[in-house]
Amino acid sequence: MKVNIYDVAKAANVSIATVSKVINNTGRISDKTKKKVNDIIKELDYKPSLIASALMGKNTRTIGFILPDLANPFFSELARYIEDKANEYDYNVVICSTDYLKEKEDMYISLLMQKNVDGFILASGFEHFETVQKLMDEEVPVVIVARNYPEVPVNLVAIHDYEAGYQATSFLIQQGHQRISIIARDIWSNRERFRGYSDAMKDHQLPIPLEIYYAKESTIQAGHDSLQQIMQESKIAPTAIFACNDMMAVGAIKASQKMGLVVPDDISVIGFDDTLIAQIINPALTTIAQPKKKIANEAVNLLMSAIDGDTQNHTIILKTELIERDSVKKI
Template sequence: MKPTIYDVAKAAGVSIATVSKVINNTGRISEKTRKLVLNIMKEMNYQPSVVASALTGKSTYTIGLMIPDLANPFFSGLARSIEDHAHVLGYNIVICSTDYEPDKEAKYISLLLQKSVDGIILASGFENIDAVKELIKQKVPLAILAREIPSLEVDTVAIDDCLGGYQAASHLIGLGHKKIAIIARDLWSNRERMRGYRLALDEAGISYGKEVEYVRESNVESGKQLAEKLLRSEDPPTAIFACNDLLAVGAIQAARERGMSVPADLSIVGFDNTVWASAIDPPLTTVAQPIRDMGTQVMNLLVQEINGQKKYKQRIMLLPELVVRGSTAKHG
């Protein structure tokens, strides 16, 4: 038999009202009591009655999460971190993978609203700004994750992508590289990473890599194809900064097929610090995003918005961190 709110209250030695306040993240409750109730809910695998809530016109305890690509380990990791914290807060997550397609984005938004979700999280890669404006107009609780939309007042959790790009390029410059190419997709996050990359090159007086060709897909094959083209050019790079780990893996494959050694002949830096980074040979130097913290922060913001606990929208900017492994080495 599934546990009920009564079972949770009895096990915690508190009232049903207190459990309800913890689930809804409302009211004045000590941190000790809140943690006790949350832990018992987790141990008992307690789930709030979504159907009953929906029938009474109350919260369905369901959040819609829209991400561009579940096959990318960064997004699957992000979804997992959100789902884990949502469970602790008493919410369920409905995941929609949009494949970076505006039509799918609009379709899934409509579907989520029909399902009466309590709020929506839009993750990196979401470019349908008109749809975001419409959600804000309809006063749908909303949070943006892993990207920014500075022109709109909306709760946001992101990392400093520009700083991450700067860290990646600066690392390669510090190793003596002057011919540093970049592999990126024409997305907000990648454009910001490119901006940081160019800032580092400008500071070092390096003009190489100013002309950029974007990849069409953010996957291994696209990274491989563009890296092959770069390495066949008249003035090939000695280092490549790829704007995600999948593109970086593709660049490593391209180098190997040309008989090049990584990092002896070509240094490569990725971005995201996914499982690929430590699984590939050599292990990938990459810029880490704090995935667990991002998921926790965005869920907290959205639940506060759902419960009417916030007067103002918040922008939380987290810092990236360069993780140096075996894919980069000194040049010359």
């Protein structure tokens, strides 16, 4: 049978309030009584309830990490780095995946609030900011990652998606490509990358395809289907594809190969994120790397500061890097 606080109080011959004060290091308790209670706690192997600790005003040493898709290597790698960094602070991480659905975002936030987590790292789309604003209004520590809210004061760690989209497209143009199509999903980060793509094309006086198709998901299959649609409906086939994440880029490569095209000889492909899949695919994927470990470290550091009482909001924008591999050819 599980030991509870009543068992500790009885064995130590003290009140429950005294045990609580010893656990939380509050009140005026003699060193002799503290030692006695702590010895009993160790002897009985008593583990204080996290919920009970929260009700007594003590941190549960747990944070909630809400992300859109754990199957996406970018978010799974980010989750691992966040867990590693949180463990350095002796914190546990509860991870929830939302599929970019607002009802799931709201559900998981409500659930984790009931679990008395000490704060949140939010990496989902959160297209509706009122969900985040409600947490902030309740003075719950929050850090946003993997998207930006330029006009909202909030703790945030992100990249400049617009500039990264411009960089990826400019690189393809520098390699001699003029007919460049994009595969993107209708979410904030991809819309910003699309905006960078569009401006890079305009700045080089290059035509943007008349029909833009947003992928329904950020998956290999979505990239595969998008590439097929682009090739079937384009009057002049593109020589290069900019996919707004590595999974869709891999899908585009698979579809190209199925159509008898050789990457990069017949069509070049550049991805985004630099996940493990970028190195496994053949040919190895040229991509825009996000500094995932640094994003995770900065996010956890910001959240720990907020939990400790820092009420200032901090915005950290990190740089991306172009990783050249084998999927883009100079023409």
